[in-house]
Amino acid sequence: MxxxxxxxxxxxxxxxxxxxxxxxxxxxxxxxxxxxxxxxxxxxxxxxxxxxxxxxxxxxxxxxxxxxxxxxxxxxxxxxxxxxxxxxxxxxxKGSLVVAFDADRQCFAQLKSDLTTKATDYAANIDWLTENELHQLEPSLHNFKQASFLKPxxxxxxxxxxxxxxxxxxxxxxxxxxxxxxxxxxxxxxxxxxxxxxxxxxxxxxxxxxxxxxxxxRGVRGEVIRVHCPEATLSRPVRVLHPRHAIYIVPKPGGEFVIGATEVESSSEHNITVKSTLELLSTLYSVNPMFSEARVLEASVGIRAAYxxxxxxxxxxxxxxxxxxxxxxxxxxxxxxxxxxxxxxxxxxxxxxx
Amino acid sequence: MDLLRIYDKRYESRLILGTSRYPSPAIMQKAIIASGAQLVTVSLRRQQSNLAAAQSYVALINAAQVDVLPNTAGCESEQEAITLARMSREIFATDLIKLEIIGDNYTLQPDMEKTLSCVVKLIKEGFKVLPYCTDDLVACKKLIDAGCEVIMPWGSPIGSGKGLNNPYQLAVLRQRLPEATIVVDAGLGKPSHATGAMELGCDAVLLNTAVAQAHSPELMAEAFCHAVKAGRYGYKAGAIQAQEFATPSTATIGMPFRVNE
Incomplete structure (x- = not known):
């Protein structure tokens, strides 16, 4: 055949x-x-x-x-x-973590409400971490007071x-x-x-x-930034909630991190915009200032096809x-x-x- | 018939729905239908750098077969807003524009000085402007004097879901601006918030996040559809005045003497 x-x-x-x-x-x-x-x-x-x-x-x-x-x-x-x-x-x-800054704690409350309503079948796979538990699991997230640990x-x-x-x-x-x-x-x-x-x-x-x-x-445009920051430690993907733009930080092998991703209803592949760059990098910096000296390796744009x-x-x-x-x-x-x-x-x- | 007046257009539905932040376009389409909305608001801001590539998004909105109210969400300068308004007019073939010029990034409160100045410019270009504004009576009056037939005062900050922060002020706007079409825009979270705004005599409500981010956007859209109608009927029907004491609703036959405890 x-x-x-x-x-x-x-x-x-x-x-x-x-x-x-x-x-x-x-x-x-x-x-x-x-x-x-x-x-x-x-x-x-x-x-x-x-x-x-x-x-x-x-x-x-x-x-x-x-x-x-x-x-x-x-x-x-x-x-x-x-x-x-x-x-x-x-x-x-090793699971992933979802966090929100204290100023955006309502977003975290919304996540909790969403997950407890919609993910009832998977409740055993979700841990709600206290401040101490979070800092033990992921010490560099010391700016956050609570987290949702999505174990699978x-x-x-x-x-x-x-x-x-x-x-x-x-x-x-x-x-x-x-x-x-x-x-x-x-x-x-x-x-x-x-x-x-x-x-x-x-x-x-x-x-x-x-x-x-x-x-x-249709195309849904996504922008990501890849940085190199060997001094930063993060052992698993982290999603940072925000009322307007939720952003994830994903550690990669070799001290690299991928920060993404925007979602724009467009199939245009033009370079990353200033606004998106600011959204992604200011979130990264706020999560932990250890990222301030990270070297920006690339900013890329991908088009995701969706029905x-x-x-x-x-x-x-x-x-x-x-x-x-x-x-x-x-x-x-x-x-x-x-x-x-x-x-x-x-x-x-x-x-x-x- | 009791119709909503948006410049030369008339609508049966008094709910204007936003098109952002739905889990999927399919769910958005269902929510629009369930809401009964005949006018939806759309932002092209993040598509403007390459419009050709946003064609499928525009087609998607047009497929909903409702009128489109383009907006300038997220603009902070007049020039930005004007550019976006011109572009939106071309794309959606409408003179309507919801003008939104943000003055404070945290609360997304509109900058009324820039909004007023921009309204004047847009009206000169033939736009029918629906300005997003605070509930400040004098600021609203100036917008109307500048030629706005519709004003869109906030209930509370955009996306906050707090409802009506200052019902008294909305009642004042209704009383002092009887000719204006007043659309409460922003901050509504629950159907009862919409009912409240309509009971105060506002002509319509505009909302987005409350439906888009609900656990079931379609069901919430339907809830708001009923809530807006309930509030409107309530306003038209003329509510009784609240009293400081109880008044029996059945006649006190069989109670020969009033009991005074």
Whole structure:
């Protein structure tokens, strides 16, 4: 069986790798060079936060997300075996913290009300930390008096995943990168392959293969800043609530931190704005002045493709499997969505043989 | 029919809904329908650096099939507000503009001096301006003298959910400015706040966060729809005056003598 995967974001890569593992011949098409990704996966922080998403997203997103968090260690192990250099990808499941400055304590009260109403099934996974407990767990958060500790949350190194998966895919798939695939070309591919997986993410905005009932796809612009601050210590992602802009700080390997992310209803990729820079960096500085001497490595912009309900969707028409709309949940929902794609390909194939 | 007057437009619904901070556009669309709103307010401020890329967002708002009231949320200078007003007029093909010029970053209190000066400029350009203002009677009078048919005094700071901080002052505005359309904008958190504003004789309320951030935005939108109607009917019906003593509502037949305890 031959499958074409179009798009090398989280979904495209995971689907391709899983199909390879099932012995399927995969051809991967990507708009940019595979080793120099230009997508939301590259820009993002690699957070896996199923519990905090319960507040805004429907329950199935949280459920698929929790399943995804549980799958990642296995997926990364499989990836390591496919990588010619056998490099591991950083992953940790030490939970995440949600805090608010004392001036914004009403935001914290709102979070508590939201979580106790909407996350009743997961109450055992949420600890409400006192000042002492928080300072013991994360000493550099001494400016905060309380926190919500979301224990099942995790993170991975998104850039390590992209680097390692690039090598693995180059080793095990046919790659056509630097190739933009139009909708007509996508349709044309169905003549050459048994299945075409359309995982173009934001590149499909305005150029969808077929109409989706929850469509059209739209872009949600996100801006993040990456800093290097080896003297800072933070062992897990921290989300700082604010009435106008909630911001997360995610520690990465090598003393780096990713601060993000804004949410603007736009698919424009212009450089980060002054306002967003101020929002992100003033929050970082207020969390702990130890960040004042952090070196700003980059400010990046990523476009997240979302359907109107902000829920990922897989739909199939004419041997084209469209998987898109992962919004800001790419890493979280990637495993579940890739699994749906692979299941579909394999199941249909076995039905055909029977 | 009892219609809300916004310049030359007339609306049955007296609830104007904001379009920010919903969990998803799909939920926003449901909330708009449930609220019965016929006018929604929209900010393009963070989209202005590249309008072409915001087309899907604009299409989304237009798909709700309600009138659009563009706003200048977050502007701190007249020039910013004017630029945004011109751009919004082009995008949404409407002369209506909700003018918001912030004077204090923490409370988001409007700067009335700049607002007044900007109102004059925008009206010269043919805009129909709905200024976000404090509940200061004199400031509101000046806005009306400058040509505003609608004023939008705050209930309490934007997004605070505190309700009506000064009902007395809103009642004064109603009494002293009988011809103006008064829309209480900002600070409403609960449906009863909206009812309260309407009972005072305000013509409409504008709200956003109270619905968008509720556990169920759709249900809260419906709650506000009823609350606004309740308050309006109550105002039109003429409420009784509060008394310092009890008055039996059933006749005291069978009680030959008044008991004086």
């Amino acid at each position: 031959k499958v074409a995967v179009v798009g090398a974001g989280v979904v495209g890569r995971l689907a391709a790798l899983q199909l390879v593992n099932k012995g399927v011949a995969v051809t991967l098409f990507e708009k940019t060079p595979l080793s120099v990704p230009h997508n939301a996966a590259h820009v993002s922080a690699g957070m896996l936060c199923p519990i905090s998403e319960i507040i805004h997203a429907p329950k199935e997103v949280a459920q698929m997300g929790l399943w995804g968090v549980a799958q990642w260690p296995k997926l990364l192990q499989q990836l390591q075996l496919l990588d010619p250099q056998q490099e591991p990808v950083f992953f940790q499941a 949350e995790a993170q991975l190194c998104n850039r390590a995943f992209l680097a390692v998966s690039t090598r693995a895919l180059q080793q095990h798939c046919v790659i056509y990168d630097n190739q933009e695939i139009s909708v007509s070309k996508l349709q044309q591919l169905t003549g050459e392959y048994d299945w075409v997986v359309d995982a173009r993410g934001a590149n499909a905005i305005g150029q969808e293969h077929h109409q989706n009932p929850v469509g059209p796809l 109107l309900d902000n829920v990922p969707n897989v739909s199939i028409r004419q041997r084209v499997i469209v998987a898109n709309g992962l919004y800001r949940h790419g890493w979280l929902m990637g495993p579940a969505i890739a699994n749906q794609i692979v299941d579909h390909v394999i199941r249909r194939e076995s039905e055909n043989i029977a």
